[in-house]
Amino acid sequence: MTKIIGSKDIISHIRSGMTIGIGGWGSRRKPMSLVRELLKSDVEDLTIVSYGGPDVGMLCSAKKVKKLIFGFVSMETTPLESHFRKARQEGSIEVMELDEGLLQFGLIAAGMRLPFFTTRVGLGSDILSLNPEIKTISSPYKDNETLVAMPAIELDVALIHVHESDDLGNTFIYGPDLFIDDKFVRASSKTFISTERIIKTDEIDKNKSMFNWFERSLVTGVIESPYGAHPTAATPNYGFDKEHLSNYSKATDQIEWEAYFENYISLDHESYLKAVGGKDHITSLEVPVF
Amino acid sequence: MEKPSYTLSELCICAASEAWRDGGEVLATGIGLIPRLAASLAKMTHSPELMMTDGEAYLVSEPVPVGPRDNYQPKIEGYMNYSRVFLNIGIGHRHAMTGPVQMDKYGQTNISFIGDNHLSPKAQLLGARGFPGNTINHTNSMFFPNHNNRCFVGNEVDMVSGVGYNPSKKLKGMKSEFINLGLIISNLSVMDFKGPNNQIQVKSLHPGVEIQEVIDNTGFELLHDKYVVTPTPSNEQLSIIRDFLDPHNLREQALPDRSDK
Numbered sequence: 001m002t003k004i005i006g007s008k009d010i011i012s013h014i015r016s017g018m019t020i021g022i023g024g025w026g027s028r029r030k031p032m033s034l035v036r037e038l039l040k041s042d043v044e045d046l047t048i049v050s051y052g053g054p055d056v057g058m059l060c061s062a063k064k065v066k067k068l069i070f071g072f073v074s075m076e077t078t079p080l081e082s083h084f085r086k087a088r089q090e091g092s093i094e095v096m097e098l099d100e101g102l103l104q105f106g107l108i109a110a111g112m113r114l115p116f117f118t119t120r121v122g123l124g125s126d127i128l129s130l131n132p133e134i135k136t137i138s139s140p141y142k143d144n145e146t147l148v149a150m151p152a153i154e155l156d157v158a159l160i161h162v163h164e165s166d167d168l169g170n171t172f173i174y175g176p177d178l179f180i181d182d183k184f185v186r187a188s189s190k191t192f193i194s195t196e197r198i199i200k201t202d203e204i205d206k207n208k209s210m211f212n213w214f215e216r217s218l219v220t221g222v223i224e225s226p227y228g229a230h231p232t233a234a235t236p237n238y239g240f241d242k243e244h245l246s247n248y249s250k251a252t253d254q255i256e257w258e259a260y261f262e263n264y265i266s267l268d269h270e271s272y273l274k275a276v277g278g279k280d281h282i283t284s285l286e287v288p289v290f
Numbered sequence: 291m292e293k294p295s296y297t298l299s300e301l302c303i304c305a306a307s308e309a310w311r312d313g314g315e316v317l318a319t320g321i322g323l324i325p326r327l328a329a330s331l332a333k334m335t336h337s338p339e340l341m342m343t344d345g346e347a348y349l350v351s352e353p354v355p356v357g358p359r360d361n362y363q364p365k366i367e368g369y370m371n372y373s374r375v376f377l378n379i380g381i382g383h384r385h386a387m388t389g390p391v392q393m394d395k396y397g398q399t400n401i402s403f404i405g406d407n408h409l410s411p412k413a414q415l416l417g418a419r420g421f422p423g424n425t426i427n428h429t430n431s432m433f434f435p436n437h438n439n440r441c442f443v444g445n446e447v448d449m450v451s452g453v454g455y456n457p458s459k460k461l462k463g464m465k466s467e468f469i470n471l472g473l474i475i476s477n478l479s480v481m482d483f484k485g486p487n488n489q490i491q492v493k494s495l496h497p498g499v500e501i502q503e504v505i506d507n508t509g510f511e512l513l514h515d516k517y518v519v520t521p522t523p524s525n526e527q528l529s530i531i532r533d534f535l536d537p538h539n540l541r542e543q544a545l546p547d548r549s550d551k
Binding site for chain 2: 090289
């Protein structure tokens with residue numbers, strides 16, 4: 001009952017028009033090796049759900065995005081994401097712009113198999129006027145308060161990067177922050193995990209189990225992908241590659257983007273790691289201090 | 291004339307730290323260098339009860355210095371990852387100071403995009419981030435490094451990311467009692483929302499600033515009938531900022547001193 005698959009195998013589960021959730025946060029612990037598989041594939045018209053960083057920017061420039069559901073898109077090192085900005089300013093993607101918390105609430109509702117999550121977040125802001133599909137409701141209790149009914153954000157596929165996983169999908173994230181990854185996993189019909197390292201089930205003990213944030217029944221496939229978050233950070237193993245991100249950030253015009261695609265995205269994972277400077281380079285990237 | 295012994299950034303940090311005075315045991319979050327230093331200074335002087343993070347996922351009992359930390363080890367007292375921040379926001383135990391791109395007379399703020407067409411904005415910024423949830427739930431203050439008509443806009447902001455006191459945005463049955471806007475700190479002045487019907491009023495002018503300069507650089511009408519001069523930093527405040535919180539003087543890049551002071 002092993003769930004280990006090759007990275008290309010995820011593409012057989014992803015069809016054009018699907019809704020894909022991507023874990024991580026900004027430039028932190030993004031499943032970039034899986035995102036590169038998406039970029040190389042011929043799927044299109046995707047709805048992408050993300051606390052966005054270069055994952056979103058690259059998918060925009062590769063014309064894979066029909067609609068983006070987001071609370072922000074930021075590179076963190078440089079606050080604005082140039083590829084996402086270009087797509088937005090050209091009007092080439094549809095958006096559902098949310099508050100960071102509201103996005104989480106939509107995922108939680110989906111993960112609990114509920115139609116919506118009740119909150120005050122969104123009231124008084126343009127989140128409601130820009131997204132007429134988000135409705136308000138009246139509390140059925142005596143307060144009769146007007147609240148937001150944040151609709152469930154149901155995902156077809158979630159892509160998550162972790163530090164360790166066994167072949168059954170018992171996963172371990174050791175970074176200081178899980179981010180919203182567990183909510184993405186629960187909101188999704190299928191989840192594919194890229195992992196820094198595959199471990200044996202009998203290596204798991206009480207200490208490791210404290211870092212297991214969602215159960216293996218939620219995991220469809222596990223892909224071994226050392227340094228798979230590069231150029232984003234996978235604290236505590238390695239930091240983000242500021243220089244690489246800065247070069248990517250400048251490559252927004254068509255010719256430069258095609259060159260970036262050719263030099264990095266078109267490669268298999270081993271060749272990618274060599275092209276960006278090798279494993280020693282990635283290991284030497286300092287863990288960011290905020 | 292002898293140059294004062296403090297810089298504009300130091301004056302603003304001290305003035306901004308006042309936002310957290312008497313606010314109770316809340317998570318003090320300063321987004322951006324000056325707000326972060328201001329929150330840190332508040333905790334190290336008048337409001338030791340404040341909770342604060344290391345900028346990532348841990349609560350610390352002492353504010354973490356900005357920039358390269360050398361041998362400094364954060365004094366961790368607890369945990370505050372993003373998931374928990376959203377729970378903390380829900381219960382309102384937080385006072386954030388942010389740096390919006392635009393603010394209007396209602397205190398509505400924007401960091402999402404510039405332009406009147408959200409399908410293809412003139413300039414896409416970050417997106418609304420946590421502004422809608424923060425402002426409907428807990429106290430918020432703002433810092434503006436450049437006090438001018440492009441940020442203090444005459445019309446409504448292009449995208450209401452942060453909620454303000456706009457009556458036309460108040461839906462029937464909506465509970466707005468948790469909306470609480472604190473101080474507005476700029477490179478020229480300190481303002482608050484304590485005028486009638488939350489009208490924005492000038493609370494103090496930074497030394498050397500004339501009221502006309504503030505009026506000319508604000509796109510909406512300000513109440514300005516009782517302002518004072520912004521208090522200058524004390525030696526204790528200056529030494530905390532210079533020797534401990536910001537030893538690499540990153541504040542000077544974030545907000546250069548006024549050459550005409």
